[in-house]
Amino acid sequence: KLAAALPEGDGWQYEPKWDGFRCLDFKDGGDVALMSKSGKPLDRFFPEVATAVAGLGADRFVIDGELLIVRDGVADFDALQARLHPAASRIARLSRETPARLMLFDCLTAGDAVLIDAPLSARRAALERLVAGEASVDLSPATGDRAAAAAWLAASGGALDGIVAKRVDDRYHPGERAMVKVKPLRTADCVVGGFRRASGSDSVGSLLLGLYDDAGRLNHVGFSSGIKDEERARLTARLQPLAGGSGFTGSAPGGPSRWSTGRSAEWVPLRPELVVEVRYDQVTASRFRHGTALVRWRPDKDPRQCTCDQLAPPLRPAEIAALVTPR
Secondary structure, three states, rough: OOOOOOOOOOEEEEEEEEOOOEEEEEEEEEEEEEOOOOOOOOOOOOOOHHHHHOOOOOEEEEEEEEEEEOOEEEHHHHHHHHOOOEEEEEEHHEEEHEEEEEEEEEEEEEOEEEEOOOOOHHHHHHHHHOOOOOOEEOOOOOOOOHHHHHHHHHHHOOEEEEEEEEOOOOOOOOOOOEEEEOOOOOEEEEEEEEEEEOOOOOOEEEEEEEEEOOOOEEEEEEOOOOOHHHHHHHHHHHHHEEEEEOOOOOOOOOOOOOOOOOOOOOEEEEOOOOOEEEEEEEEEEEEOOOOOOEEEEOOOOOOHOOOOHHOOOOHHHHHHHOOOOOO
């Protein structure tokens, strides 16, 4: 459950929420399987992780964690996505060039003991015993100190998706929003380079956002669609006089598709005169991974000041190490 602040009081365990692929890991003797949160197999895409799980000393377990890839010294979500490829030869090559690591945070079974109904404190202890002395996987840090967790959040850069708070006396809740997650608040000032119309309407449905690169090109970096119904008419009237401008001069949103009607394009380019501050969570390939939230308009800011260097850079491994206490 998304929250604005970390919960206070006794009985909480705080953990980093890593920005990777969720991965359940199964071992039963010589049989190993990796599974995504949606239930799809992952072991063929991450053979090096399957090998690491097979090499753990325990003979039988189910553990929960996150897949991460570090490339060129930076935690790289794009590299994870590149693994989901049908060609076995490509996967084999990437597993050598950009090997993934498994960051573990929970234990569902250990040997013949089923721990789903056990409290988090017992599951964490079982996980620590299972991976003790194992160099092929990583144990995600955990703390009961709220101040330490707040420091992780403040310094999290692009490597963390936030901080998760769990009750130490709570059972494992598969498929439920039983934990509390706090995301780092990041904002950027962006140029409104265009807009999309709301479905079945001439009104603005979403703003298309851009940032200038070093060559002076305005690149599309994402969108913001959280426009209140009572504001649509006023915003449409504000944007309409700017329609038909240069829009994005670098990378741009997709053009009209075969689903577009004859009277409207998929998006409307604007003269790059308006600046809006938006709140975002993660950046992938110099774009906002998810939709952004409008914070305020910035009439005081020149559009040319809205540059790509605002985006929080990914966190480097040395910085990640500084956030956590080594096990």
